[in-house]
Amino acid sequence: MLELHQISRSFSGTKVLDEVSFAVPRGALTGFVGANGAGKTTTMRIIMGLLSANSGHVSLDGKTLSTPTRPSFGYMPEERGLYPKQPIIDQLIYLGQLHSLSRATARERAMELLSRFGLEHRAKSKLESLSLGNQQRVQVAAALLHEPDVLVLDEPFSGLDPLAVDAMSSILADYAARGVPVLFSSHQLDLLDTLVDHLVIIQDGKIRANASAQDLRAAHTSRYQLSLGADAGWLRTEPGVEVIDLSGSNALVSFATVADSQRVLAHALSRGNVTEFAVHRPALADIYREIIA
Amino acid sequence: MSTQTTPPWLIVTLREVETKLRDKAFIISTLVTLLLIIGSIAVTGFLATRTTHFTVAATDQVSLTVLNQAASDAEEQLKINVEQLPAEAAAAQLDAGQIDATLSQNSANKFMLTGSDEVPVKLQGELREATEKVLTAQLLTSAGLNADQLPGDDALEVAQMHGDAERSSMIQAMAFLFSFLFYMSAIIFGMPIANSVIEEKQNRVVEILASAINLRQLLAGKILGNVILALAQLLLFLAVGLLAAYLSPVQIPFLGVVSQVAGWFVVFFLGGFLVLAGIWATLGALASRTEDLQQSSGPVVGVLMAVLFIGIYAKGGFLVIASYVPIVSSVAMPIRLLGGEVSLVEPITSLAITLATCWFTILFAERIYRRAVMHTGGALTLRKALKLEL
Numbered sequence: 001m002l003e004l005h006q007i008s009r010s011f012s013g014t015k016v017l018d019e020v021s022f023a024v025p026r027g028a029l030t031g032f033v034g035a036n037g038a039g040k041t042t043t044m045r046i047i048m049g050l051l052s053a054n055s056g057h058v059s060l061d062g063k064t065l066s067t068p069t070r071p072s073f074g075y076m077p078e079e080r081g082l083y084p085k086q087p088i089i090d091q092l093i094y095l096g097q098l099h100s101l102s103r104a105t106a107r108e109r110a111m112e113l114l115s116r117f118g119l120e121h122r123a124k125s126k127l128e129s130l131s132l133g134n135q136q137r138v139q140v141a142a143a144l145l146h147e148p149d150v151l152v153l154d155e156p157f158s159g160l161d162p163l164a165v166d167a168m169s170s171i172l173a174d175y176a177a178r179g180v181p182v183l184f185s186s187h188q189l190d191l192l193d194t195l196v197d198h199l200v201i202i203q204d205g206k207i208r209a210n211a212s213a214q215d216l217r218a219a220h221t222s223r224y225q226l227s228l229g230a231d232a233g234w235l236r237t238e239p240g241v242e243v244i245d246l247s248g249s250n251a252l253v254s255f256a257t258v259a260d261s262q263r264v265l266a267h268a269l270s271r272g273n274v275t276e277f278a279v280h281r282p283a284l285a286d287i288y289r290e291i292i293a
Numbered sequence: 294m295s296t297q298t299t300p301p302w303l304i305v306t307l308r309e310v311e312t313k314l315r316d317k318a319f320i321i322s323t324l325v326t327l328l329l330i331i332g333s334i335a336v337t338g339f340l341a342t343r344t345t346h347f348t349v350a351a352t353d354q355v356s357l358t359v360l361n362q363a364a365s366d367a368e369e370q371l372k373i374n375v376e377q378l379p380a381e382a383a384a385a386q387l388d389a390g391q392i393d394a395t396l397s398q399n400s401a402n403k404f405m406l407t408g409s410d411e412v413p414v415k416l417q418g419e420l421r422e423a424t425e426k427v428l429t430a431q432l433l434t435s436a437g438l439n440a441d442q443l444p445g446d447d448a449l450e451v452a453q454m455h456g457d458a459e460r461s462s463m464i465q466a467m468a469f470l471f472s473f474l475f476y477m478s479a480i481i482f483g484m485p486i487a488n489s490v491i492e493e494k495q496n497r498v499v500e501i502l503a504s505a506i507n508l509r510q511l512l513a514g515k516i517l518g519n520v521i522l523a524l525a526q527l528l529l530f531l532a533v534g535l536l537a538a539y540l541s542p543v544q545i546p547f548l549g550v551v552s553q554v555a556g557w558f559v560v561f562f563l564g565g566f567l568v569l570a571g572i573w574a575t576l577g578a579l580a581s582r583t584e585d586l587q588q589s590s591g592p593v594v595g596v597l598m599a600v601l602f603i604g605i606y607a608k609g610g611f612l613v614i615a616s617y618v619p620i621v622s623s624v625a626m627p628i629r630l631l632g633g634e635v636s637l638v639e640p641i642t643s644l645a646i647t648l649a650t651c652w653f654t655i656l657f658a659e660r661i662y663r664r665a666v667m668h669t670g671g672a673l674t675l676r677k678a679l680k681l682e683l
Contacts, residue, residue, distance in 0.1 A: 048504040050667060071505050081497035086312075097304045098505045142501065 001025050002150050002181045007046055007056035015205060016042050019056070022200045022210040024150075024181040029172055031196035032185040033288055039205040040185045041078050044154050047183070048075050060150065071099055074148030078155055078185075080139050084128035088114070088138050091127070092145060099146035106145065113141035117167070133164045140168065144175075151175055153184040157191055169195055189285035199284060203292045213284060220287050223280035224261065226251045229273030238264055252280060301506035305514025306521065309489070313522050322481070323526060330534045338541040347416050348374040350383040352397040355427070356404060360396060363423035371415060396420065402428060460632075463547045468628045470534075471558055472604025474527060475624050479566065479597050482523035483573045486515055487586055490577030490666070499666050508663050516570040516655070523566055524559070531555050550631060557640060558627040564647035565623030569593070571654030578658075578665040578678070585672040600624050617643050619650040 002024040009017040017039045024030045034040050045051040047058055049068040058065045083091050089110055096106025114120045117137040119130075127135060136159055143151065156172070157165055169191075176182045176197070183200075186192065192199065192213075199216055201209040209216065223244065226232060232251045236243050240260030245252040255261040268274045282290075313319050351357035357377050364373040378386065383395040387409050394408045394416060404424050406412055430440045493499040502511055535552055572593055580586045603615050604624035615625035622643045629635050664681040665673050673681075 045500070045667075048500070050500055050503055069504060069507055073504060075501055075504050077497045077500040079497040081493075081499065081501050083492070083496065083498060094304070094308055095501065095505070097299070098301055098502065100298075 001061060002047070002183070003059045003062075004043070004047070005056050005059065007043070007053045007058070009042060009046065009051065009054050017046070017053070018205045020202070020205070020207055021056075022207055024183045025198060026179045026181050027176060028182075028197035028212075029176045029195055030181070030183045030198040030200060031192045031284075032183055032200045032202065033187075033189065033192065034185075034202035035292070038202045040202060041154055043202065044075075044078075044152050044183070044185065047152055048073060070150075072146070072149040074143035074146070074151045074153075076139055076143045076153040076156055080135065082127055082135075082139060082142060085126055087124050088119070088127055088130075089123040092138070092142060095142050096145045101146055109145050109147075110141065113144055114138075116171075117141060132159050133161055136160055137164065137167075140171065144171070149180065151180055151182040151184075153182070155186060156184050157186050157188050165191065189288055190283070192284045192288075196284070199288075201288055201291055208291050209287075216284065216287050217281060220282045220290065221279050222254045223282070224253055224255065225276055225278050225280045226253060226268065226274070227276035228268055228271070229275065230271070234271070235264070238267070240264075300510070302510040302514040302517065305506075305511055306518040309515055309518025310522055313485070313518075319481075323529070326477075326530065327533055330530060331537050334534065334537040334541055344370050344372055345413075345415060346372045346374065347394065347413060348376065348392045349394045349396055349416070349420075350376040350378040350386065350392050352378060352380040352383050352395060355398045355431075356396040359404065359420065359423045359427045362427050363419045366423060366426075367419055371419060373416075373419070460547060463551070464628060464631045467551060467554070467631055468604050468624070471627050472601045472624045474530065475562060475565065475604070476597050476601045478523045478527055478562070479569050479600075480594075482519045482526075482566070483569050483593075484586075484590070486519050486570055486573040487577035487580070487590070488583060489515060490574055490662070491580050491583055491586060494578070494580075494666050495582060503667070508666065509659050512574055512655075512659055512662050516567070516574060519570060520563065520566060524563060527559065527562060531559070547631075550633060554627050554630045557630050558623075560644065561623040561626055561640075561647070564644060564651055565620045567651040568619050568647065568654050569597075571651070571658040575658045575661045575675075578662040579673045579675065581672050589672070596620060604628060617646060619647045622647055 004021055004023075007017055007020040008015065020039070020043060032040055032043070042051060046053050047070075049065065049070050052068075089107070092110035092114075093103060093106045096109060097103060101109065111120060111123065114123055117134075117140075119134060119137060119141075122130060122134070127138060130138065136156075140153075140156065143153065151172070153172075156168055160168060172182055172184065172195070196213055198212050199209060200207060211219075226235070228249045228251075230249060232246060232249050235241055235246070235251050235253060240256040241264060242254045242256075243251055244254060253264075255264065265274070265277055268277070349360055351360050357375065360373065360375040364375055367373055376392065378395075380395075380397060383392070383397075384407075386392045387395050387407065390409060394406055394412060397405050397407075399405050404420075406417065406420055426440075429443075433440050433443070493502065499511075535548070535555065538548060538551075576586060576589045576593065580589060600621050600623070603612070603621055607615050607625065607628075612625055612629060615621045616629050616639070618625075626635075626640050626643050630640060661675070661678050665678040
């Protein structure tokens, strides 16, 4: 498990991270979300040892990471970083070697990953000759070359077409399933719903939520979706009911107590048809919006 | 998975070398320079040994004396075949192109040198001297004097306390060569250090590199790679140049001294280049785009121009001081060594100063590099870069 312990960091007097603590468990995909400038990239750079923290520390399986380099981690920086004017295979081999692979192994691994991404025939092309989506795939290949122990990916989905998003999701899920802690940031909140097992929300340098997706949803399931046979306007005057949204015969409500919910259901049935009375499963995107609101 | 223990700096070094060796522009410029070196030595040799032949006919006795005098005085590369013909026959042969010129006495003190469609300048000069000599000798004889009693043009002898004149011109030529080689290498191999730092900074590849290996190793690898390339190219140029000079049919004086000093030059070159490499890396780290480098590299290019001019023009006390100033000393000390009056302590002291500077520059470069290379946004000043936190 990768853990951050009360990390704080300021840039010329401005506090960018304030006692940030969270864990990236093994065997799960952890999504890291926050608005622009919330501190995601700084946090990831501190995890990778590229920036130092003013206080706090990062640990892996309980051991503090003290050296500034993380050769066993796989990293994809926010602003994509490879050599545009060089052949893909050459730079992948170079990066593999810098991650302690032998030249032959690096080549083998690079070709393996390129063919997994359907890019084996482009191995000798210059990176800049590829489409943005394909460049992104090469970038991921660069992060995966050395079979990393931990994966830290800054916005891996940005700029990808839907098929590429699927491919990327399955790769990340694959690594998570092997027990590698995977942390990735994303702006595409709708992606998170189907993908993440664990969610960390950061706002203005402070962690606002840090829990499994399941727990987060459970904590935000006090809402019910009601669909009635007739107008649902009467719910507004019902005691113990808060109407969040109402249009015609449909309403999104929350109840003060479970007893209230059962009483309202009985009442609704007595008034006519009830076509839906269900716990409303919030999308993680909704939970995010609610938390940072 | 098979792993390796090659140190990261070596991987970076090898890659720098490999990338450069695949660069067509680099290969072509090296080959062109080599050809220029061989070509200029060959041309000098050819010009020095080429002999020009002229056939000149004298139409009277005095002209014949003049031509014979000219033929015996002519330098090695000029051969004058003398013939004696009657005026008409001479004119006919000149017209037919069988001879190059005719010489005839017009009056007591005047001669006429006639060419077909040109009168060779070399011949004119040679005959002008000869006519003067012959006429003077005639005058003296008629006055009862002997020409040998007149003071000759060797009345003034030249000596210099230090070195000799021929050596001075050799030093001048070598000074130009050393200065030019250093200037060229410093630009050809120095600039790429800065550019490769900027490229990695601009693409953010440096984030991946820095998370994998220590930035010190990355910097060391880059500098070393370019030093190896610069040194290899320099050695190639020097070796080919010296070899061509040895093989040249012309005796080039002081080749022994030049070869010896070339060895010193290589050592000083290495020291000076390392200092520059550190400076180039710092400039690269401070810039955020390649365009920034054009501004910030101004002072470095200025220093290099100074090296070029000091190498070519500096003399005396100024040259002595220059031979102890790092970077400039890379050229100035070898030039002094060519003079042959420098004790061994001097180059060693100067080298020690350069190496110490080198060490500080590289430490400083690393300090700036570690701070500035992660910085995004505009170009940094040195002061701002030093204030950045890691």
